Amino acid sequence: MALNLLFGIPLLPAGLITAVAAFGILELQRRGFRPLEAAISALLAVIVVSFAFQMFYAQPRGPHPGGVVHAPVRRYGKRAAR
Secondary structure: OHHHHHHOOOHHHHHHHHHHHHHHHHHHHHHOHHHHHHHHHHHHHHHHHHHHHHHHHHOOOOOOOOOOOOOOOOOOOOOOOO
């Protein structure tokens, strides 16, 4: 479902891609800890690089000119005397 939502891949091919990836990871687990660890590290690296690219692409604004962003806070309880 995620591949369909993210990349527009039809559900059947997306399911097959997911199955191949899952069986590939299981095969790596059968071969030992090092290959599995390398595959998981590679997947994590893809996530980190993608996040960094999105942050660069989105160009978020920096901090407030005063250095601190003040959010409005609603206080509950006793009312202050006016």
